[in-house]
Amino acid sequence: MADTRSDEALLAAHVAGDPAAFEEIVRRYSERLWAFATRILRDSHDAADVVQEAMISAYRNAARWRGEATVNTWLHRIVHHASLDRLRRRRTRPAEPLTDAVDVPLHRDPILDRERVLAVEEALGRLPLAQRAAVVLVDMEGMTVAEAAAVLEIKEGTVKSRAARGRYRLAALLGHLRPEFDTAADERGRPAARIVGNDPGVGDVRAQGGRMRSPSGGDR
Numbered sequence: 001m002a003d004t005r006s007d008e009a010l011l012a013a014h015v016a017g018d019p020a021a022f023e024e025i026v027r028r029y030s031e032r033l034w035a036f037a038t039r040i041l042r043d044s045h046d047a048a049d050v051v052q053e054a055m056i057s058a059y060r061n062a063a064r065w066r067g068e069a070t071v072n073t074w075l076h077r078i079v080h081h082a083s084l085d086r087l088r089r090r091r092t093r094p095a096e097p098l099t100d101a102v103d104v105p106l107h108r109d110p111i112l113d114r115e116r117v118l119a120v121e122e123a124l125g126r127l128p129l130a131q132r133a134a135v136v137l138v139d140m141e142g143m144t145v146a147e148a149a150a151v152l153e154i155k156e157g158t159v160k161s162r163a164a165r166g167r168y169r170l171a172a173l174l175g176h177l178r179p180e181f182d183t184a185a186d187e188r189g190r191p192a193a194r195i196v197g198n199d200p201g202v203g204d205v206r207a208q209g210g211r212m213r214s215p216s217g218g219d220r
Contacts, residue, residue, distance in 0.1 A: 007070065008071060010022070010025050011065060015062050022062070025071065030055070033075060033079045034048060036076060036136060039136045041083055046086055046090070050079060050082045072147075076151040080151055123169075126169075127170070135162075138163050145159050
């Protein structure tokens with residue numbers, strides 16, 4: 001039977017000694033956190049390690065959570081910090097291309113669909129890290145600007161600015177993927193993008209039909 005307790009109730013139960021409570025939190029969030037880390041690190045194996053490290057940290061430090069942010073935001077913040085640490089440690093070695101973390105459903109033209117997914121992932125990897133994190137959280141994770149600001153520990157205006165610059169660059173890099181990305185300029189001269197997400201002005205930067213596949217086999 002599925003555990004219907006809220007994230008907050010589960011975390012409180014874990015702190016109180018419930019051995020199953022944190023297992024449910026891991027079940028709910030490991031796939032999502034892995035997809036987030038993969039897009040930040042551009043390496044699915046490093047992402048799996050980072051999520052494991054982050055979950056161990058969350059398990060040990062759950063008592064420090066004071067409810068100032070949602071459990072979702074708190075976990076993403078831990079993964080973000082762990083991802084930055086991993087990036088610092090691997091500065092001297094070249095980044096490996098993201099190839100095994102993408103799964104495309106076979107419909108119509110599977111080769112074309114896969115090319116689109118890989119093009120989006122490659123373009124995302126070309127963004128500066130700060131812009132990439134903002135775009136991933138708001139446009140791909142579906143967080144509000146306020147939630148993303150809490151994860152990144154920056155001001156909401158900074159999130160908006162970074163996400164806007166990231167979307168503009170993605171639109172320029174992916175203008176050939178029509179209608180997913182349209183290079184036609186809007187009335188202000190900016191590349192146009194379809195509007196989705198939780199906040200006005202959020203462009204859809206997801207490859208149509210593309211899903212992330214985690215090491216455990218779940219689709220994102």
